Amino acid sequence: MTGAAISNTALSFETPTVISLSPAATELIYELKLENHLIAVDKNSNFPDQAKQLPNIGDAFNPNLELLAHYNPDFVIHFSKSQTLDAAQQSLKLTLVPMQPKNMEELFKHAEELASRLQHSRTEQVNQWRQQWQTLNKHYQSNSVSKKIFIYLGFNPIYTLGKNAFLSQSLHSCGTQGLFDDQNVASLMISKEQLLVSPPDKVLVGISIHESIPKRTQQIIDELKALGITLTTNQIVFANQDILFRPTIRFLDYLPTLCQQLQREN
Secondary structure (H helix, E strand, O other): OOHHHHHHHHHHHHOOOEEEOOHHHHHHHHHOOOHHHEEEEOOOOOOOHHHHHOOEOEOOOOEOHHHHHHHOOOEEEEOOOOHHHHHHHHHHOOOEEEOOOOOHHHHHHHHHHHHHHOOOOOHHHHHHHHHHHHHHHHHHHHOOOOEEEEEEOEEOOEEEEOOOOHHHHHHHHHOEEEOOOOOOOOEEEEOHHHHHHOOOOEEEEEEOOOOOHHHHHHHHHHHHHHHOOOOOHHHEEEEEHHHHOOOOHHHHHHHHHHHHHHHOOO
16 A cells, blocks of 8 residues: 555544534534534434434434444533433443533534544634624624513423523523523423513514414413413514524524514514
8 A cells, every 4th residue: 555545544544433412513513514523413413404314323312322332433422411321331431522502602612622522623613603693792782672581492381491591691692681591590490470470572482394383373372361461473483493492503693583583673
């Protein structure tokens, strides 16, 4: 073999491999243009379309251990550990890397760390994303009226997000605040009385591509009206749930549109 061929062969063996058990991390790997390192994903990694062509490792909390052993990645990204993952870490000697950013700056740091683990530098790209976010912050800090946003996760019982969720933190970029930002948790169940004490200016709802927005709008209006809270259709803001609840660059790109909807007068 020639020197060049030997060098290329050695390089191929040294290329780090990663399995993603997080749809958000899968998206980030593609955004960083590092998908050649990605060898398998969890069943919910559905964006971009290319990710759906990769081997499916199963559920994020209960991945297929035989497949994990077969692919033997250099590390596995996850967003929440489970007993199955703990067992796999011990038996297969896996390197588990958590990625569940609580805010936009943590997302950027995860991006830099991920690129570094895969033996690349993406500092310039990450700094562009950081500048994009800072520009949005600056705009709404000087050109907005603070609005109270109720993040709707479910109604029977009533679930919402607290201060420590990525989405709650990101809404501050719009000059808005989550209705329950005083709760120092990521998610919580609240009572009807708590919602009545401070009615929202807007209700933010994640919706699947298969759901009917007019039907869901009326459902939410009726649910709140039964509590004594009257809202108009303009006060209900919908967003693709895969974008809304994943800490991704796709969410960052969508954030200006979301800010406009939340700041729009009723």
